[in-house]
Amino acid sequence: MPLYNYICEECGPFDSWESMSNAANACACPACSEPSARDVAAPRLNLMNTTLRRAHTRSEKSGSEPKVVKRSHLAGCGCALCKVGPQKPTPTRHKWMIGH
Structure with a gap:
């Protein structure tokens, strides 16, 4: 209650x-x-710790003002935001291929 x-x-x-x-x-x-x-009455946000207050503010802001992202950005730019960039092919290594 x-x-x-x-x-x-x-x-x-x-x-x-x-x-x-x-x-x-x-x-x-x-x-x-x-x-x-x-x-x-306003919520007593000043009683929250700083980390929780920032997370609450970020959550509230993203609900009413979502970040606008361009389509070219999501096409695999490889930045930390989308993390869908092109993957580097990993070389196939087997135990018997140690020096090759």
């Missing part, structure tokens, strides 16, 4: 643990029992 922020018009802001199915509904204020609307 996530922790949601609510604002009571009489008592002020408060937090409440609610199930996700009740997230859109008003919550009763713990002090005056009046129905209170949910407040929009």
Whole structure:
């Protein structure tokens, strides 16, 4: 269950643990029992470690702004991004061909 922020018009802001199915509904204020609307809250990303925060940012960015790649780039350029470049043929070696 996530922790949601609510604002009571009489008592002020408060937090409440609610199930996700009740997230859109008003919550009763713990002090005056009046129905209170949910407040929009930003996620607490500053509490994450740096590596996880960067990965989250990269994931969010790629969901809405995927990287545009040219067709010629994917045609086997051999760069580290696509790794589909032409393979060098490996010479056939057998145990009996040690010096040849």
